[in-house]
Amino acid sequence: MERTRLGRTGLMVARSSFGALPIQRVSFDEAKELLLKAYDNGINFFDTARAYTDSEEKIGYALSEVRKDIIIATKTFASDKKTLFEHLETSLKNMKTDYVDILQLHNPAELPDPNDPDSTYAGLLEAKKKGMIRFIGITNHRIKTAMEAVASELYDTMQFPLSSLSSDVDLELIEECIKYDVGLIAMKAMSGGLITNAASTFAFLRQYENVVPIWGIQRERELDEFLALEKNPPVLDQALWEVINKDRGELAGNFCRGCGYCMPCPAGIEIPTQARISLLLRRAPYQQFLQDAFRDKMELINKCIECGQCREHCPYKIDTPNLLKSQLANYTEFYNEHM
Numbered sequence: 001m002e003r004t005r006l007g008r009t010g011l012m013v014a015r016s017s018f019g020a021l022p023i024q025r026v027s028f029d030e031a032k033e034l035l036l037k038a039y040d041n042g043i044n045f046f047d048t049a050r051a052y053t054d055s056e057e058k059i060g061y062a063l064s065e066v067r068k069d070i071i072i073a074t075k076t077f078a079s080d081k082k083t084l085f086e087h088l089e090t091s092l093k094n095m096k097t098d099y100v101d102i103l104q105l106h107n108p109a110e111l112p113d114p115n116d117p118d119s120t121y122a123g124l125l126e127a128k129k130k131g132m133i134r135f136i137g138i139t140n141h142r143i144k145t146a147m148e149a150v151a152s153e154l155y156d157t158m159q160f161p162l163s164s165l166s167s168d169v170d171l172e173l174i175e176e177c178i179k180y181d182v183g184l185i186a187m188k189a190m191s192g193g194l195i196t197n198a199a200s201t202f203a204f205l206r207q208y209e210n211v212v213p214i215w216g217i218q219r220e221r222e223l224d225e226f227l228a229l230e231k232n233p234p235v236l237d238q239a240l241w242e243v244i245n246k247d248r249g250e251l252a253g254n255f256c257r258g259c260g261y262c263m264p265c266p267a268g269i270e271i272p273t274q275a276r277i278s279l280l281l282r283r284a285p286y287q288q289f290l291q292d293a294f295r296d297k298m299e300l301i302n303k304c305i306e307c308g309q310c311r312e313h314c315p316y317k318i319d320t321p322n323l324l325k326s327q328l329a330n331y332t333e334f335y336n337e338h339m
Helices: 023-027 028-040 057-067 081-094 121-128 143-152 169-182 196-206 220-231 238-250 277-283 287-291 292-303 307-313 319-338
Strands: 004-005 012-014 016-020 045-047 071-076 100-105 133-139 157-163 183-187 211-216
Touching: 012 183, 023 028, 023 057, 023 143, 028 057, 028 220, 057 071, 057 081, 071 081, 081 100, 100 121, 100 157, 121 133, 133 183, 143 157, 143 169, 157 169, 169 183, 183 292, 196 211, 196 220, 196 238, 277 287, 277 319, 287 292, 287 319, 292 319, 307 319
Parallel strands: 016 045, 016 211, 045 071, 071 100, 100 133, 133 157, 157 183, 183 211
Antiparallel strands: 004 012
16 A cells, blocks of 8 residues: 655555545444454554544454554534533544544534634643644635635644645645645545546545555455555546546536535435535435435425525525525426436
């Protein structure tokens, strides 16, 4: 497994690393089998978060015996130092370790004041001084905030959505991280499942030596695909550019990336899926979406209470309630045509 230096941390991490959000959806034993297979095949960097339900526990269950040989990053959504330490202590207990390699602030709307003794940044510094964390990181979905964080020189790593669909503005972050020697971790490299040709986005991101994708992996076949790509990295040739340009054409504009910050929905709507259904119907096997159980879930859109929570929490400022209504109309038309 090829490795690369993660900015000024000096950590040498697998160029294909493991995003552990999806292992929430599998059992502990299934997660253990998947995580150990990744480790056995050279993946040494695993990214999770306090907010990912039992993901941290599954990492502890699977990888505690090889802790000294792996690099773990987790995240805290705390908004003050006290809560940050509560989250960190829980994370350490869950992962059966006494330190985290990288603790990241989880998508803050604004950067914390480094001079505030009660801020999350003050908490990160104190945790590092105590040996509870080795490096300080941050994640974000807002390019302006991400650029400010990198230029502040306060953070060792930045995690940001990057894929073959990324805009030129977003891609400027890559050079900014090189300039300040900040490790750059790419989330959403498959754009929440909307990119269906893994080779295209793999080859696109492989152009940049400082970009470390954390592939979200839930199934063994997904892991096998990325391991195979790693063994024989595809060349970004004309054929793959045609795939990328086709994807960019179909996915142009404001679309739901499936990040899940809008959840939970008080009305029970599964927003990350429902808000993308017209795209999923074209880009994935659609039969699963025509089953009665899924149709019933789509109908929940009619019970939206217009609370605005999803709109307020969307890092891309999408008008989610109206998007859901249009998606229901598109879905109903597709359903009637195919049933």
